[in-house]
Amino acid sequence: MSTIQRLLRCFRRVPAGRGLAATNSAAATGAQSRLASSNVPNSGGSAAPAVHRSPSPTSSTSSHSQTATLLNMAPRFCPTDANSFANTDEIRITHSHLSLAVDFDKRILEGSVTHTAKVVGKSVTEFVLDTSYLDIQQITLLGKEQEEGQTLKFELATRDEKFGSRLTIHFSEAVAAETVVQVCIKYATTDKCTALQWLTPSQTVGKKLPYLFSQCQAIHARSMVPISDTPGVKITYSADITGPANLRVLMSAVRTGEETVGDKKIFRFSQETSIPSYLIALAVGNLASIPIGPRSTVWSEPEVIEAAAWEFAGTEEFIATGESLLTPYDWGIYDLLVLPASFPYGGMENPCLTFVTPTLLAGDRSLVDVVAHEIAHSWFGNLVTTQNWEHFWLNEGFTVFLERKIVGRLQGQPVLEFDAIIGLKALTESVEHYDDIKRPEFTCLCPRLENEDPDEAFSSVPYEKGFNFLFYLEKELGGPAVFEPYLKAHVTKFAHKSINTNDFKTFLYEFYQDQEGKTAILNAVDWEAWFHKPGMPPVTNVFDDSLAKACQQLADEWDAARDQEKPNIDKSSWEQFSSSQKVMFLEKLLQKPSLPHSHLAHFAELYNMPAIQNAEIRFRWQWLCLQAAYTPIFSQVATFLGQVGRMKFVRVLYRALDKCGAEGKEVAKQTFLKNRSFYHPICAAMVAKDLGL
Numbered sequence: 001m002s003t004i005q006r007l008l009r010c011f012r013r014v015p016a017g018r019g020l021a022a023t024n025s026a027a028a029t030g031a032q033s034r035l036a037s038s039n040v041p042n043s044g045g046s047a048a049p050a051v052h053r054s055p056s057p058t059s060s061t062s063s064h065s066q067t068a069t070l071l072n073m074a075p076r077f078c079p080t081d082a083n084s085f086a087n088t089d090e091i092r093i094t095h096s097h098l099s100l101a102v103d104f105d106k107r108i109l110e111g112s113v114t115h116t117a118k119v120v121g122k123s124v125t126e127f128v129l130d131t132s133y134l135d136i137q138q139i140t141l142l143g144k145e146q147e148e149g150q151t152l153k154f155e156l157a158t159r160d161e162k163f164g165s166r167l168t169i170h171f172s173e174a175v176a177a178e179t180v181v182q183v184c185i186k187y188a189t190t191d192k193c194t195a196l197q198w199l200t201p202s203q204t205v206g207k208k209l210p211y212l213f214s215q216c217q218a219i220h221a222r223s224m225v226p227i228s229d230t231p232g233v234k235i236t237y238s239a240d241i242t243g244p245a246n247l248r249v250l251m252s253a254v255r256t257g258e259e260t261v262g263d264k265k266i267f268r269f270s271q272e273t274s275i276p277s278y279l280i281a282l283a284v285g286n287l288a289s290i291p292i293g294p295r296s297t298v299w300s301e302p303e304v305i306e307a308a309a310w311e312f313a314g315t316e317e318f319i320a321t322g323e324s325l326l327t328p329y330d331w332g333i334y335d336l337l338v339l340p341a342s343f344p345y346g347g348m349e350n351p352c353l354t355f356v357t358p359t360l361l362a363g364d365r366s367l368v369d370v371v372a373h374e375i376a377h378s379w380f381g382n383l384v385t386t387q388n389w390e391h392f393w394l395n396e397g398f399t400v401f402l403e404r405k406i407v408g409r410l411q412g413q414p415v416l417e418f419d420a421i422i423g424l425k426a427l428t429e430s431v432e433h434y435d436d437i438k439r440p441e442f443t444c445l446c447p448r449l450e451n452e453d454p455d456e457a458f459s460s461v462p463y464e465k466g467f468n469f470l471f472y473l474e475k476e477l478g479g480p481a482v483f484e485p486y487l488k489a490h491v492t493k494f495a496h497k498s499i500n501t502n503d504f505k506t507f508l509y510e511f512y513q514d515q516e517g518k519t520a521i522l523n524a525v526d527w528e529a530w531f532h533k534p535g536m537p538p539v540t541n542v543f544d545d546s547l548a549k550a551c552q553q554l555a556d557e558w559d560a561a562r563d564q565e566k567p568n569i570d571k572s573s574w575e576q577f578s579s580s581q582k583v584m585f586l587e588k589l590l591q592k593p594s595l596p597h598s599h600l601a602h603f604a605e606l607y608n609m610p611a612i613q614n615a616e617i618r619f620r621w622q623w624l625c626l627q628a629a630y631t632p633i634f635s636q637v638a639t640f641l642g643q644v645g646r647m648k649f650v651r652v653l654y655r656a657l658d659k660c661g662a663e664g665k666e667v668a669k670q671t672f673l674k675n676r677s678f679y680h681p682i683c684a685a686m687v688a689k690d691l692g693l
């Protein structure tokens with residue numbers, strides 16, 4: 001591979017140990033330090049001897065990391081984040097500038113990142129960053145005196161399977177506390193990059209041009225840029241990205257300009273509100289746009305832009321409701337990017353530019369609650385950020401809580417509580433799953449993630465257990481009128497900061513300390529069980545189930561009518577249902593024995609099922625028919641499978657079709673072979689395995 005060859009050219013191998021796989025041999029030695037600040041001790045022009053960092057006393061790995069550092073064995077981790085190598089207690093990035101070219105032929109990004117960083121501890125000699133599968137080419141300390149800067153020595157450690165390769169940059173002399181330095185790293189991504197998805201034209205709606213998008217959460221930013229890849233550090237960033245002139249580049253930032261140079265185009269961006277590294281995001285494709293509000297534009301391929309603009313027309317209402325509950329929206333613009341149909345996941349709250357799955361284009365605005373969730377992240381997660389992945393619930397639990405408050409304000413309290421019931425079901429499933437795989441510790445609200453890949457611990461627990469905790473606290477403390485002012489104060493206090501669960505709890509006590517009886521209420525909370533006990537929450541919230549009951553009743557009616565020649569069921573309940581209720585009703589039916597074919601035909605006609613565009617409903621209806629081996633549905637399933645690539649739909653339908661006798665098997669096989677190149681490679685591989693192809 002070309003990447004390996006380049007690595008061999010750039011680095012000489014160091015034989016000993018796990019710690020040092022490669023050392024840059026090009027670094028100049030004894031060169032004068034040219035720092036961006038004059039606040040550097042003059043060491044008489046000679047390079048200071050390398051001094052190894054001693055471990056911070058707060059580091060949980062301090063006892064063995066001192067030895068490890070000295071022997072260049074297992075590296076020390078970031079004192080506030082067990083999933084990062086960065087020495088953020090010594091030197092912290094404040095701003096990063098990305099200057100990258102997008103190469104669709106080689107499927108890489110190539111260029112440089114310039115970090116502006118401040119020494120925060122005592123003087124430092126090393127700057128440690130996270131990387132994963134990056135080709136690091138040259139590192140330069142930029143200075144005021146000479147444009148070209150000073151080349152720095154660096155080491156790229158042997159890859160840790162979970163956390164990538166620690167990049168240690170050596171300053172030629174100790175850099176004093178409070179000094180601001182600018183370090184430029186020339187690098188390229190490689191074909192192993194886990195943050196980037198390169199789509200072929202056939203995986204797009206237009207089928208003519210390629211597409212690229214990134215997904216950095218939780219710890220994949222390090223495979224796109226060498227950086228302090230911990231949410232404990234928040235940075236502003238700017239970028240100039242060069243791509244083919246016939247495509248458009250978007251980022252999680254405000255667009256500040258673009259210029260065409262030959263067959264290339266340079267796009268410029270600026271993110272002036274500080275963000276954690278996992279919120280750096282990039283998308284490149286044939287993108288059109290339509291304004292949908294005073295601060296919102298929707299972006300997608302031209303083929304679906306009209307539908308996207310119609311679907312998300314209510315975006316401003318969500319933002320305004322969030323502002324009325326909390327603080328003014330801090331990010332300038334709120335744009336939405338609808339990804340190609342082969343996007344195998346749900347959505348991502350990249351600031352200024354939420355990424356969403358096209359399966360939200362239901363044609364009836366019924367799935368836009370997902371947008372309420374992503375907008376809620378503008379305050380929780382993006383503005384007030386978890387310090388590390390062990391406190392992820394501070395992002396997601398608070399976000400779900402705000403999302404449901406926004407939905408409740410717009411659609412009523414019963415809808416909020418109905419959504420909470422659906423969420424509780426998801427939480428139960430996650431708890432059962434981790435019990436099954438014997439990892440119940442991941443169901444703690446604050447799981448320990450030392451030596452764990454945060455992706456492994458990802459589930460609905462931080463979302464729904466977090467929501468249940470806040471719902472419980474709100475009720476105990478006296479309801480929304482008492483709790484919402486606290487939420488606002490929490491955002492005001494912690495905006496632009498990274499916090500942990502202890503910060504949250506300390507401030508909660510502080511906020512209520514002068515209100516009579518509240519401290520006693522807080523003292524009665526079983527904090528230990530909520531934070532550190534695995535399994536379902538220690539307190540079971542009771543939710544209004546009026547909307548859920550109606551779903552069960554209608555399912556029971558259909559079940560009871562299975563012996564009637566033609567079921568005598570009124571269509572009014574269905575017509576009054578929200579789309580979430582229709583989903584829950586179909587789920588209840590899926591749990592019952594299959595309905596007779598005559599009843600399915602009647603069902604389709606009564607509720608006009610073929611006309612439904614909502615992917616969640618369409619999927620469950622088709623699944624219900626396939627469970628009964630109802631052949632008239634086959635062609636509709638085949639059509640749907642050629643339109644969506646979201647794994648949660650695709651895999652279930654293929655497996656169900658495959659079980660519908662010889663005819664179903666054949667339809668499954670032919671449909672898959674026809675659409676194989678449309679699906680994301682991960683999805684295609686999974687389905688091929690499911691179908692035994």
Ligand SMILES: [Zn+2]
Nearest residue numbers: 373377396399
């Ligand atoms: Zn979220």
